[in-house]
Amino acid sequence: MAEEKYETHEYDVIVIGAGGAGLRAAVEASAQGAKTALVCKSLLGKAHTVMAEGGIAAAMGNVYPEDNWKVHFRDTMRGGKLLNNWRMAQIHAQEAPDRVLELEEWGALFDRTKEGLILQRDFGGHRYARLAHVGDRTGLEMIRTLQQHAVHKGIDVYMECNLQRLLTDGGKISGAFGYWRESGKFILFKCKAVVLATGGGGKAWKVTSNSWEYTGDGVTMAADVGADLMDIEFMQFHPTGMVWPPSVRGILVTEGVRGDGGTLKNNKNERFMFNYIPDFFKAETAETENEADAWYEDKRNRRTPDLLPRDEVARAINTEVKAGRGTPHGGVYLDIASRRPADYIRRRLPSMYHQFKELADVDITTDPMEVGPTCHYSMGGVRVDADTTATTFPGLFAAGEVAAGLHGANRLGGNSLSDLLVFGRRAGLYAAEYSKAHTGAVTVNNDQVDGYAREMLAPFENNGDENPYTIHADLQQCMQELVGIIRTESELKQAQEMIQQLKRRSKKVKVEGNRHYNPGWHLALDLHSLLTFAEAATLAAIERKESRGGHTRDDFPKTDAKYAKINLVVRKKGEEMSLAQEPLPEMPDELKALLEENK
């Protein structure tokens, strides 16, 4: 019996991942009376959410009373190039304010307006100042608040525990299997429902803002049991990552710098974003520097092009650098020093001030920053039902970055933290409901578990001589060069071949040492998910023969109406991946009308 062979725990709901979505899901599932465990790869409170800087988008109307969910819905859809799941975008815009206020009930302290309410800041693609924030460390406030709340609710937390495989029985979830990082011993969870809250796969790229955790685990676990993936071709390259020195390349520079008045310039000191305003956003974007600057004070002016959605800005920076108008280190300048007083910058952007001072010897209150695009966010992921977050596999739910749909082809800044709260809560709620409706005993398939255990120990027994770090570095190089911000068919096909080679090499990985807290072994196991994520993203990128949001094709540089109505769905069966085009759900007329308003 697997239960006797391995450390075994039984729950109603297992939540995998303890960032914003996982914590919120666990809090909700537990509140619904489900016996819930929260399982995370790092220590509690270290998940990627902690790095989020700018804020949580929620149409509370504290700064601009004209703001409401309908405007937020419109902005989200337009930012996503209308490929978003309309129902998710609607739920998200409607529920985000309540989720923010709930954090306040749990002890969060957001920056305040003069009237004592939650202050909201400007961000790219949002019509009004909408992001609830705490300086530039909003993610820290959010994760700490949720963490402390979860701890006091008595939720069982398994830290530094890496779940790698989902267990299934009779076509539905029956548990999950993985290992303790500390001891290297296996651990088996029996449960009725699993919530995936594992984040994205940005660690497959070389220049990335993502930490070691972002290996595409959730996407891979879901694909491995046959759940649908969707929109996986869309990767967000955040326009502003650090570029110098080389060791910090990719570390995020918050969009809040531009929200608070910073502007992008090339080496000719030109504010080049005025040259990159697409027709789609022309009507709402300022055409002159005066108009753009006036917008910060009065929203009756049109928005500065510095705050166009991220895909537009990242492409513009890429073009400027390629045209020879970049900085000495291959970025562009981001200047807030000449535009805002030093004490304002230090107060609004303390962590950016600190980060540049410590890591790059740059004082952002006197000098411009050098920035360039960095791989940041997976818009695509596991396909979910809009209301319940249920995936296409019974008993499996997904929320946050691992799930697809809300953001369409491009995510707006600030919409991630709100996504985590809104759909994290729903995932916990519906996973708990599902577990209550399934009253039968959960059985674990012994052969399945033993098979996974053997697979996971293989790197110790292989005869090969491959180094897991080298394979990972080769994959990052491949994705960076061939499946990056600008893509083309021949390169994508080359990437496909390289990924297959890397898969073969990954079977020959040999790890040294033993199972006791061994990062070499951990990375060797993560290669499976990194490669699966990369393979799915590349497959879908070849199929979408157009440019839209976080997917730009050099060989098909325009949007194509044919693809405007289509999601790409990837399915994995055994080692084979297949691809299908599926129509977007039809949007109700009253929501369509919102998209046309105030264009």
Place this chain on the structure above:
Amino acid sequence: MPEQLVHMRVWRGDANGGEFKDYNIAMGEGMVVLDVIHAIQAQQANDLAVRWNCKAGKCGSCSAEVNGKPRLMCMTRMNIFEPGETITVSPMRTFPIIRDLVTDVKYNYQKAKEIPAFKPKPKEADGTRRMYQEDIDRVQEFHKCIECFLCQNVCHVIRDHDDNKPAFAGPRFFVRLASLEMHPLDTNDRMELMKQKAGLGYCNITKCCTEVCPEHIHITDNAIIPLKERVVDRYYDPIAKLLGLFSSKHR
């Protein structure tokens, strides 16, 4: 700049013991200590255990002692050392070793559980929560804590005195207690905990914690001393004691 070799001594071992091992590794421009550790891991010691996440001083995972000084490895630039200097990296000393640079920091998570949760007062008549920036500035300073536990590591009450751990919460949790006590909405009373179980009295304000805080939180001046004053006011001030007979919570 051409790559130069740097000589590193990194502690390798587990709960049963260990030793410093020498590594010579190529260093690139702008590198931090964590980059060098990662390079050793990728090229010379695949199984070198180290915790890290954000690599930007925001998550507090990569705490260690660099040349004996408690630091975040991701925020420690290599160019602060003399060329040719040997750089020693060892795990935090106050916590039990798991392996190499990874320590068992469970103690901190246990202490976090013992602090009574935030309990807000009722909302305003109009259903809102009104707080003013000037009233939350000082609490926001405490919320900057990234839980790197360097303050816990350096605190001499527990650094070489495991026996004090059950009766001492440590600077991190004094900051947490201060953030709750000074939260404009909170109503919970943690005074007894501070005096007894959290062991606030053990701290003799040597400010070691403040010195190592990578977030520059004024732990001693802004958190610990005001908490000590509150405890004194409650338990030792005769007038407050008298008033205490008529009120359930003292501020």
